[in-house]
Amino acid sequence: DAGVTQSPTHLIKTRGQHVTLRCSPISGHKSVSWYQQVLGQGPQFIFQYYEKEERGRGNFPDRFSARQFPNYSSELNVNALLLGDSALYLCASRDRLNTEAFFGQGTRLTVV
Amino acid sequence: RKEVEQDPGPFNVPEGATVAFNCTYSNSASQSFFWYRQDCRKEPKLLMSVYSSGNEDGRFTAQLNRASQYISLLIRDSKLSDSATYLCVVRPPNSGYALNFGKGTSLLVTP
Numbered sequence: 709d710a711g712v713t714q715s716p717t718h719l720i721k722t723r724g725q726h727v728t729l730r731c732s733p734i735s736g737h738k739s740v741s742w743y744q745q746v747l748g749q750g751p752q753f754i755f756q757y758y759e760k761e762e763r764g765r766g767n768f769p770d771r772f773s774a775r776q777f778p779n780y781s782s783e784l785n786v787n788a789l790l791l792g793d794s795a796l797y798l799c800a801s802r803d804r805l806n807t808e809a810f811f812g813q814g815t816r817l818t819v820v
Numbered sequence: 821r822k823e824v825e826q827d828p829g830p831f832n833v834p835e836g837a838t839v840a841f842n843c844t845y846s847n848s849a850s851q852s853f854f855w856y857r858q859d860c861r862k863e864p865k866l867l868m869s870v871y872s873s874g875n876e877d878g879r880f881t882a883q884l885n886r887a888s889q890y891i892s893l894l895i896r897d898s899k900l901s902d903s904a905t906y907l908c909v910v911r912p913p914n915s916g917y918a919l920n921f922g923k924g925t926s927l928l929v930t931p
Contacts (some may be wrong), residue, residue, distance in 0.1 A: 740920065750824075750907050750921030751864065764916030787882035798863060801919075809919065 710735070712801050712812035721789050729784045729815045733801030739763075740782040741809065743798040751798055757782060764799045777811055789819045823847060826908050826922035834930055836897045843891040843908030845865055852887045852911040854883055855893045857904045858924065867893075898929045 713732045721727050724774035733740050739758040743751035757776035769789045780801075786793055796816050800809040826843045833839050845853075853870035868875065870882040870891055881894040891908055908922040 727827070739917070743921075748923070750923050751919075752864075753918040756916050756918055764918045766918065808866055811865070813863050 712799055712810055714797075714799050714812040714815050715814060717813065718816045718818075720820060722792045723789055723791060723819055725789050726785065726787050727817060728814075729786075729797050729817070731782045731784070731799030731801075731812060733780050733782070733799075734796075734803075734810055737801035737803045737810075738780055738800045739802040739804065740776055740780065741802075742782070743800065743811075744768075744785045745796040745798060746792075747795070747813070754784065762816075791819050793817065798808060821921045822869075822922075823912065824910050826925050828911040828923050828925060830925055830926040832928045833898055833899055833931060835900060836894050838894065838899055839927065840895075841893045841906055841908070841927075843922055845889050845891070845908075845910045845920075847910070847912045848889055849913040850889075850910045851913055854890050854909040854911075854919075855880075855882055855891075856907040856909055856921070857873075858907055859904050863891055864921075867906070895927075896928075899931065900929050903927055903929045918921075 715730045741756040742754040745751040753766040755774040760776045774784045776782045796814040798814045799812045823846050831905045855867040856864040857867045858864040863887040870884045874883045879896045883892045907924045
């Protein structure tokens with residue numbers, strides 16, 4: 709079985725641009741969460757979706773948005789990119805809310 | 821005060837050594853506790869959950885002290901392959917199952 713897959717793996721954007729990151733959860737998993745990991749820090753929670761509904765939001769500005777599709781895949785969108793948005797963006801999936809979270813390999817975003 | 825605090829290290833230990841990592845958390849009503857392992861430039865992977873009674877998985881032992889809001893991880897007989905960053909993770913109440921991660925503790929096991 710394929711694990712959590714994220715695309716793209718690497719991305720370079722310019723300040724002010726918009727970016728869309730994609731995540732496909734493990735087959736059968738209905739919950740997807742997004743995390744941002746800045747170099748030298750632990751992952752920080754951005755969003756959680758379960759059954760296509762937002763179930764949690766971390767302390768991130770409105771420039772960050774996400775959605776979950778009927779097939780449980782998810783997109784994270786970031787508008788008006790800042791240099792500080794440079795990070796590894798991780799997606800995690802679960803089959804239910806209270807089970808183990810499995811992480812994808814991440815998308816490494818560099819904003820220049 | 822950060823919600824989950826860890827000593828960032830690095831911890832440099834020889835093969836075969838025993839090493840202990842500590843972590844404190846701020847929300848006394850937190851529900852679940854974990855240790856994750858993250859290799860360089862890779863995704864975090866669950867190492868073990870942490871239970872109040874303490875739990876062991878081979879060379880790894882995790883302890884939870886709810887009164888002190890303290891979590892520990894003990895690694896015995898360190899292997900070169902144990903070199904990684906160890907992340908202390910807490911699920912606070914009413915979080916929708918979001919996870920709070922510490923900064924991580926870096927371990928380097930040397931020959």
